[in-house]
Amino acid sequence: MLDTGFIHSPHQILRVGEGFDLAAVDPDSTPGFAGTKQDGSRLLAACDGQLSQLQERLFAASRSGAQDSVLLILQGMDTSGKGGIVRHVIGAVDPQGVKHHAFKQPAGEEQMHDFLWRVAVQLPGYGMIGCFDRSHYEDVLVHRVRGLSPAAEIEARYDRINGFESRLAGGGMRIVKVMLHISREEGRARLQERLDRPDKYWKYSPGDVDERRLWDEYMQAYQIALERTSTEHAPWFVVPANRKWYARLAVQQLLLHALQQVGPQWPGPHFDVEVEKQRLAGS
Amino acid sequence: MLDTGFIHSPHQILRVGEGFDLAAVDPDSTPGFAGTKQDGSRLLAACDGQLSQLQERLFAASRSGAQDSVLLILQGMDTSGKGGIVRHVIGAVDPQGVKHHAFKQPAGEEQMHDFLWRVAVQLPGYGMIGCFDRSHYEDVLVHRVRGLSPAAEIEARYDRINGFESRLAGGGMRIVKVMLHISREEGRARLQERLDRPDKYWKYSPGDVDERRLWDEYMQAYQIALERTSTEHAPWFVVPANRKWYARLAVQQLLLHALQQVGPQWPGPHFDVEVEKQRLAGS
Numbered sequence A, B: 001m002l003d004t005g006f007i008h009s010p011h012q013i014l015r016v017g018e019g020f021d022l023a024a025v026d027p028d029s030t031p032g033f034a035g036t037k038q039d040g041s042r043l044l045a046a047c048d049g050q051l052s053q054l055q056e057r058l059f060a061a062s063r064s065g066a067q068d069s070v071l072l073i074l075q076g077m078d079t080s081g082k083g084g085i086v087r088h089v090i091g092a093v094d095p096q097g098v099k100h101h102a103f104k105q106p107a108g109e110e111q112m113h114d115f116l117w118r119v120a121v122q123l124p125g126y127g128m129i130g131c132f133d134r135s136h137y138e139d140v141l142v143h144r145v146r147g148l149s150p151a152a153e154i155e156a157r158y159d160r161i162n163g164f165e166s167r168l169a170g171g172g173m174r175i176v177k178v179m180l181h182i183s184r185e186e187g188r189a190r191l192q193e194r195l196d197r198p199d200k201y202w203k204y205s206p207g208d209v210d211e212r213r214l215w216d217e218y219m220q221a222y223q224i225a226l227e228r229t230s231t232e233h234a235p236w237f238v239v240p241a242n243r244k245w246y247a248r249l250a251v252q253q254l255l256l257h258a259l260q261q262v263g264p265q266w267p268g269p270h271f272d273v274e275v276e277k278q279r280l281a282g283s
Helices: A037-062 A082-088 A108-112 A117-121 A138-146 A151-170 A184-196 A207-212 A215-229 A244-262 A273-281 B037-062 B082-088 B108-112 B117-121 B138-146 B151-170 B184-196 B207-212 B215-229 B244-262 B273-281
Strands: A069-076 A098-102 A129-133 A173-181 A236-240 B069-076 B098-102 B129-133 B173-181 B236-240
Touching: A037 A069, A037 A244, A069 A082, A069 A244, A082 A129, A082 A173, A082 A244, A138 A151, A138 A215, A151 A173, A151 A215, A173 A215, A173 A244, A184 A207, A184 B273, A207 A215, A207 B273, A215 A236, A236 A244, A273 B184, A273 B207, B037 B069, B037 B244, B069 B082, B069 B244, B082 B129, B082 B173, B082 B244, B138 B151, B138 B215, B151 B173, B151 B215, B173 B215, B173 B244, B184 B207, B207 B215, B215 B236, B236 B244
Parallel strands: A069 A129, A069 A173, A098 A129, A173 A236, B069 B129, B069 B173, B098 B129, B173 B236
Antiparallel strands: none
């Protein structure tokens, strides 16, 4: 990867560690990447095949008992590009190997359980790449900003999240948590586009402006969530996302890294190849 | 479409109608298409964007109350290319707008319900493209060939299937049922490849050969199912599939046709655009 435009690996340079400060991250920046937008787009396309092959191996290995899976969690303010990541990064792999879910406001049965229940229901099985558009982190983000839960309850949730994710990681899941970080101004420009283009109206909701007014409060809530829940087994990565091409490329590389860590192998035959060749010839 | 290689539309020429005879369909043929393999591959790629845009419109319209959806049902013998269709045709659209499900042998709770129950659970919601890899048709195919259900029960299922699909169509679902039709010899060659390539072993199961031995019985079961359940509201299309490029192209065109029939439109704004522009500017 180092000879393809990245001078530092995204999984190192974007990782939230000790002393992380969200306010110090420039949403316009392209950490670790020395190339141009064109280089970035070329690299994104060039790595699609690799991602796709690793996904197929992950899936294949699970058919012989491997218990690995990968879960990508996408968080970010409205218009930060979560959907674009799904379309342009996840969209490159076989839909049969992907379990995607977009979490909305809890409704119906979801409200009759603890906040992690609906998340557990949507987890990827062995061999799958899960992709969450929003997640249980809303329960410590919007809940904190809007006061939807008591402070003590929110306070307790960070530890419960860490315990939950630790259990999943222990069961063979690689968890990659991504915050797509855009600036307030970029968010405005993207909402403006939705109001300027009739084919984008459907993506706009008046409530989006109400959320924008609480931008600083959201950034504080993110800072706390990132600090408290970026762990060894489920690290957070803050991806500057004002430049969509960089965000997509960075998330692709994070996924690739997670899959390489799993290192899935084609499973050997669970039958006698020569015997089967003879049986097949006679059928 | 007619000026792009097709001299007859797939939704007309491949449709199972009065007097259909499966035995008369040549799996090597490319009905309605006058071009070469290269032309076909080019057309497939060229239509991806159109499919993708129609899918997005379908999704968008549902956000304003449209109750349309599309369901693609894929059936065919082992190695007929169902997975390839998902990967190469469905794979071109945004994963967020696709609900894919591969039906295996019923297990657990699925066995505690009528055969259509698990299918109903997996149906695409409004605005979604559903894609079934196998389906309730296994309950009149393998069940007939293997005698897994009493003859009278299987006999009754065709009508129940028609009633079920009719209800779905009445609720706004466009149902496209595709049988991928390969020859027995092509099936052997494809299984042979799985035994020759270690990266394909995982797709091979000794049971595949046992199924092949019942090829003629399966073709009979397909003939009956096609005759009995190709309806106005949920037609069957038999797609010759020895040439993968043709099968993919034909299914893509069938999907495109279904989406064009829906004719989804970008929804208008459910807010005052000028008011919102002012609110946004001040946020």
